Each structure stands twice: as C-alpha cells, then as structure tokens.
Amino acid sequence: xxxxxxxxxIVATVLLxxxxxxxxxKTIDIQLHDTYFVIGNLHFATLCGVLxxxxxxxYYLMERIKRPIKLKTGFWHFGxxxxxxxxxxxxxxxxxxxxxxxxxxxxxxxxxxFSIGIILLLTSLAVFLYGVTxxxxxxxx
Numbered sequence: 001x002x003x004x005x006x007x008x009x010i011v012a013t014v015l016l017x018x019x020x021x022x023x024x025x026k027t028i029d030i031q032l033h034d035t036y037f038v039i040g041n042l043h044f045a046t047l048c049g050v051l052x053x054x055x056x057x058x059y060y061l062m063e064r065i066k067r068p069i070k071l072k073t074g075f076w077h078f079g080x081x082x083x084x085x086x087x088x089x090x091x092x093x094x095x096x097x098x099x100x101x102x103x104x105x106x107x108x109x110x111x112x113x114f115s116i117g118i119i120l121l122l123t124s125l126a127v128f129l130y131g132v133t134x135x136x137x138x139x140x141x
Contacts, residue, residue: 002071004059004063004071004074005056005059005069005071005074005075005077005078006055006056006057006059006060006063006074007056008075008078009052009053009055009056009059009078010052010053010056012052012078012082012085013049013052013053013056016045016048016049016052017045017049019045044088044089044092048085055081055128058132059074062132062135067135067136067138068135069131069132069134069135070131070134070135073127073130073131073134074131076127077124077127077128077131078124080120080123080124080127081120081121081124081128083120084116084117084118084119084120084121084123084124085117085121086117087113087114087116087117087120088113088114088117088118088121090113091110091111091113091114091117094109094110094113
C-alpha cells in the first residue's frame, strides 16, 4: 500500500486525540492547574482534529473523483502543516508568567514560536489550495 497524505492526517488526528485523553488524567491536571495548557489544550486539540479530518476527507474525495492531488504536494503540505502544528503545541506548553506582569526572556521565545507556527500553517494552507486547484484544473486521459 502506498502511503497517502490522507492517511498521514488521519494518523496525526488519532495521535492528537490520544494526547488529549492523556491530559484528562487528574495527576497531570493537578500539576498543570491554572495554566494555559489546561485551558487551551481542549480548544486547540478540537480545532486541529477537525481541521485534519476535513483535510484528509478532501484528499480522499479528490482521489475518488479521479483527480488526485499529487503525492509530492500532499507530503509537502503534511510536513509544513505538522511542523507548524508542533510549534504551536510547543508554544502552548512552554512556561510563561501567569497572574502577574513580569518580563521573562522566555515570553519572546514563546511568541516567536507561535508566530512561526501560524506562518507555517498558513503556508501549508496555500500549498493545499495550490494542490487542489492544480488537481481540479488538470485533465486526465
């Protein structure tokens, strides 16, 4: 079986859901209580999970209507998307100051990682739209 981008997105979604189940543990919740990780993890996991399933569905449907997106474009899309996703997840998990104003050097690292992650996710969206447009406009014999 050839590896497909849709399968990669489904596997990434399953791993994301398993990671979300892991954070429901009470011992982890006590350690991470009142952090952005606890607050943002549910929203982040839900949004990215739905987005990855939607992308996997579009890849699958494009194959079904006999206008598949090129594998090279699909793998580039997955690589850029997953790298941006991991940067966003890592910036969510790094410790930052909470209930008080304090200028830590760490906050600039977190903001930079978050910005690069967003740029990579938007770039992956552009690659995806390019692949879909090229597949729809391409005629097959």
